[in-house]
Amino acid sequence: DTAGKTITCRAAIAWKEKSPLKIEEVQVEPPKSGEVRIKMASTGICGTDDHVLKGDLSMKYPLIPGHEGAGIVESVGDGVCSVKPGDKVLTLIVPQCGECDACLHCLGNFCDKQDILPCSGVMMDGTSRFSYRGQTVYHSFRTSTFTEYTVVPEFAVVKIDDAAPLDKVCLISCGVPTxxxxxxxxxxxxxxxxxxxxxxxxxxxxxxxxxxxxxxxxxxxxxxxxxxxxxxxxxxxxxxxxxxxxxxxxxxxxxxxxxxxxxxxxxxxxxxxxxxxxxxxxxxxxxxxxxxxxxxxxxxxxxxxxxxxxxxxxxxxxLGDYKTKDCIPQLVTDYLQNKINIDPLVTHQLPFNELHKAMKLYYKGKTIRCVLLF
Ligand code: COD
Ligand code: ZN
Missing domain, CATH: 3.40.50.720 (NAD(P)-binding Rossmann-like Domain)
Known part of the structure; x- marks a missing residue:
C-alpha cells in the first residue's frame, strides 16, 4: 500500500526550455488536502506540450510536462469526495472549481484555478509535490502527466466510465474536446x-x-x-x-x-x-x-x-467551451456508445520509455496523436 507514502517512480523532466526531455527517477509526495494522486495509464503528446518545451509559455523549470492524461486514482487527500482510489480518471488542464466567476456563469469555462496563463508550476499551497534528489521539480498546468504518478488538485481531475479504454481516452482530456x-x-x-x-x-x-x-x-x-x-x-x-x-x-x-x-x-x-x-x-x-x-x-x-x-x-x-468536470465524462460515454469516434486520432501508441521515439515521430509530423503507455 502506497497511500500516505512518498513514491519513487520514472518521470520525464524538462530541465530547461529548448532542451530534450530526460526520463529520471523522481519522488512524488502524497496528496495534501484537496489533492489526488494518480497512477498514470496513458498520456497524449499535445501541441501545447511542445509550446512548453520550446519556452513559448512562461513556465518554471525543471518541470514535468504533459496534461492529456488518463489513469487510476492511487490515493486522495483530506476532504476529497468526487473521486476515490481505484476510479478511472482524466486530468483537466482547464479545471472546474465550481466557485469562481467563470464556473458560476452559464457561458464561462476558463476557470480561475487554471494554471496555464500564467503558469505558477505549483499546487494551491504554493509548493510542488515533485522532487529530484531533493531539488524541486515543477508541475505544468497542475496536471503533469509524463510521469508514472502525478498529484493534481481535486478540481483538475474527473471520474470517467469504468469501461473506458485508458489507452485511448486520454485524448478526451484535451485534444478531442478542444x-x-x-x-x-x-x-x-x-x-x-x-x-x-x-x-x-x-x-x-x-x-x-x-x-x-x-x-x-x-x-x-x-x-x-x-x-x-x-x-x-x-x-x-x-x-x-x-x-x-x-x-x-x-x-x-x-x-x-x-x-x-x-x-x-x-x-x-x-x-x-x-x-x-x-x-x-x-x-x-x-x-x-x-x-x-x-x-x-x-x-x-x-x-x-x-x-x-x-x-x-x-x-x-x-477546451471547446466545455465546463470540464461537468462535460468531459459524457464525452467518454459518447465514445463508448459510438456517438463520437476518437480512434482515427490515435495514430501511434508507445511505451513511456520510448518517449524519445515518440517525440521524434511528433516532430517529424508523422503523428496525429501518439499516446504514451505506462
Ligand atoms: N501553416 C499551416 N499549418 C501549420 C503551420 C503553418 N504556418 N505551422 C504548423 N502547421 C501545422 C503542423 O504541420 C501540424 O500539422 C499542425 O499545424 C499542428 O498540429 P500539432 O499536432 O502540432 O498540434 P495540436 O493539434 O496538438 O495542437 C495545436 C494547438 C495549436 C491547438 C495547440 O498547440 C494548442 O494551443 N492547444 C491548446 C488549446 C487549448 O485550448 N488548450 C487548453 C488550454 S488554453
Ligand atoms: Zn492539450
Missing amino acids: GYGAAVNSAKVTPGSTCVVFGLGGVGSAIVMGCKASGASRIIGVDINEQKFCRARALGVTDCLNPTKLQKPVQEVVMEMTGVGANFAFEAIGKIETMLAAWNSCNNSYGVCLIVGVAPVNTQLCLQAVSIVSGKTLKGVC
Missing part, C-alpha cells in the same frame, strides 16, 4: 456551411470531426505538412491546401474557392500569421473566426481595424 467543442459548442457550425481549418494536427482533426458532425458541406483543411492530408480527408476534409505551394496568400485562395469567404474559420496552430489568415478567410458579414491555438505569450494580434465593422466575429475558445 477541437470538437470549438466546432459544435463555440462556433455552432451550421448544416451546409463552409469551414476552413488551419492546422490538421490532433486538435485540428478534432475540429474537422466537429464540423462534419454538424453537417458542414465543405471543409477546407490547411497545413504545411502534406502528410496530414490523407487522414484529414478520411475525417471529412473536402479540399486540402498547402500554403507553401500556393502562388498567393492562402486567405486569397480560400476567398476565390468560396466566392464569399468561409462561414467558419478555425486556427489550430498557435501562430499569429495563421490567425490573421483565418480571420481574412471568413465571410465579411457573417463569418466567424475561432482562435483555438495558443500564441506565444507577449505577442500581439493586429487586425486591420475596419475589417471587423462589416459584422464578422472573432472569438477565442479554450
Whole structure:
C-alpha cells in the first residue's frame, strides 16, 4: 500500500526550455488536502506540450510536462469526495472549481484555478509535490502527466466510465474536446456551411470531426505538412491546401474557392500569421473566426481595424467551451456508445520509455496523436 507514502517512480523532466526531455527517477509526495494522486495509464503528446518545451509559455523549470492524461486514482487527500482510489480518471488542464466567476456563469469555462496563463508550476499551497534528489521539480498546468504518478488538485481531475479504454481516452482530456467543442459548442457550425481549418494536427482533426458532425458541406483543411492530408480527408476534409505551394496568400485562395469567404474559420496552430489568415478567410458579414491555438505569450494580434465593422466575429475558445468536470465524462460515454469516434486520432501508441521515439515521430509530423503507455 502506497497511500500516505512518498513514491519513487520514472518521470520525464524538462530541465530547461529548448532542451530534450530526460526520463529520471523522481519522488512524488502524497496528496495534501484537496489533492489526488494518480497512477498514470496513458498520456497524449499535445501541441501545447511542445509550446512548453520550446519556452513559448512562461513556465518554471525543471518541470514535468504533459496534461492529456488518463489513469487510476492511487490515493486522495483530506476532504476529497468526487473521486476515490481505484476510479478511472482524466486530468483537466482547464479545471472546474465550481466557485469562481467563470464556473458560476452559464457561458464561462476558463476557470480561475487554471494554471496555464500564467503558469505558477505549483499546487494551491504554493509548493510542488515533485522532487529530484531533493531539488524541486515543477508541475505544468497542475496536471503533469509524463510521469508514472502525478498529484493534481481535486478540481483538475474527473471520474470517467469504468469501461473506458485508458489507452485511448486520454485524448478526451484535451485534444478531442478542444477541437470538437470549438466546432459544435463555440462556433455552432451550421448544416451546409463552409469551414476552413488551419492546422490538421490532433486538435485540428478534432475540429474537422466537429464540423462534419454538424453537417458542414465543405471543409477546407490547411497545413504545411502534406502528410496530414490523407487522414484529414478520411475525417471529412473536402479540399486540402498547402500554403507553401500556393502562388498567393492562402486567405486569397480560400476567398476565390468560396466566392464569399468561409462561414467558419478555425486556427489550430498557435501562430499569429495563421490567425490573421483565418480571420481574412471568413465571410465579411457573417463569418466567424475561432482562435483555438495558443500564441506565444507577449505577442500581439493586429487586425486591420475596419475589417471587423462589416459584422464578422472573432472569438477565442479554450477546451471547446466545455465546463470540464461537468462535460468531459459524457464525452467518454459518447465514445463508448459510438456517438463520437476518437480512434482515427490515435495514430501511434508507445511505451513511456520510448518517449524519445515518440517525440521524434511528433516532430517529424508523422503523428496525429501518439499516446504514451505506462
Ligand atoms: N501553416 C499551416 N499549418 C501549420 C503551420 C503553418 N504556418 N505551422 C504548423 N502547421 C501545422 C503542423 O504541420 C501540424 O500539422 C499542425 O499545424 C499542428 O498540429 P500539432 O499536432 O502540432 O498540434 P495540436 O493539434 O496538438 O495542437 C495545436 C494547438 C495549436 C491547438 C495547440 O498547440 C494548442 O494551443 N492547444 C491548446 C488549446 C487549448 O485550448 N488548450 C487548453 C488550454 S488554453
Ligand atoms: Zn492539450
